[in-house]
Amino acid sequence: MTPVPVFVISLKRSQDRREYISAQFAREGVSFEFFDAIDGSDKHNPLLKRYNYAKRLWLTSGKMPTNGEIGCYASHYSLWQKCVEMNQALVVLEDDAQLQPNAAGTLELASQKIDNYGFLRMESVLRGETVTMEQGDDYRISWMSDNFGGLRAYAIAPWAAQKLLSASQRWSLPVDNYLGDAFTHGMESYHLHPNFVENTDAFETTIQFYEREKTPFYRKPSRELYSAYRKLKRYLHNKKIKKSLKASG
Template identity: 50%
Template sequence: MKIFVISLKRSVERRAWITEQLNKHQVEFEFLDAIDGHVEPPHELFQNYNYLKRLWLTSGRMPSKGELGCYASHYLLWEKSVALNEPILVIEDDVKIKTNFSDMLPIIEEKVSQYGFLRLQAETHKGELHLKEQSGDTSISFMTNNFGGTLCYAVAPNAAKKLISQSREWCMPVDNYMGSIYLHNMPCYILKPSVVENPDAFLTMIQLGEEKGALLYRKPTRELYSVYRKIMMKKYNKKYI
């Protein structure tokens, strides 16, 4: 299974950090030069963004250039999985690789073809986990909310196609989109034990320069959309629980 590391070309220190770790596990990998949202002219993928939905429904503020670059970078790797017609493993360059990484790779490669999408970092407490299978210390669970799950994941072509096909109009951060099952009908599963962790050793380079907070007069429409999202998430989650 091909491994891709998302990293800005200029992030020399971070590239050295992740390279040293992966070399210790003797695994081959390839850098995906991350899209830098601060570079002019803007990347053509940024045209996918629906700013009206963003302002009035999902956020209330404009996305930062870094957020746009992060979304575009992951989007390119979904396209890569489809083009290769095989599962890929995606890693962001600021993670700490755990000692079990290479041992878990055969399991990841086998199970991602079955489940489509596997989160490989620890879960948050934003949703619930529903166990699907367990063998010894290894388990796979369905996630009702895959919040903040872009540090490390494996995705198969069928799941990547769903993410791409319903991503014609971006209106939220990429991790929120991936966890919004009602938008793409792609269920997210988590594999335990996790193979990476966040050491907080680096600032988030791709997403530097966040914009100002939301304006109050956009709050009513955002609250209405939040209720709609909760209803739709519950409806779609029932299919996989």
């Protein structure tokens, strides 16, 4: 089987990061291409007009997003669109990833499994519960109850990308937070082990960054209520999925 295409999200101006990730792919003998990251400060980009600032300020955060956060979401969103347009599963990386030994073998495995699962996280699971779906001598695929905390590397199938697009006509969350809300878009997350990449501290992120800013007190009540609503919906959704997995297993 031919491995699925690999796209690395990277700002055009980040030449040092591009050289860093290119050297890793060359070392592992894996083909890839860069996807020019969307600059969140480019107010002429029509995709950025989808951002729901009212919901952001009064429900999901209470404070304005950074340009980096907006650009990060738009970049991933654009690759979901590309996935659907190509009708081809993709592997998506951010340019601060550290490829692991046998990355080529992990990519081949992801290529074999992605159409069945839709979304495979290809980096470490940070937290939450996992339930093993299948396991071989040298791999394991697990359902994830919590897919918050970064989108440094993942594989995605067209049908899963379409779910994310359909439920995200406008957005107000960081992109990894949106991915974690499976109750919203109906796309479950699964983890593929061994990891394709690991986190690295070689660079500070240039795609997404956060500023220290306090939420105004008058926005906190609505934000806290909406946060409680999301937690309840997530709990009920995960309970339903775990019951289904137990019944089918």
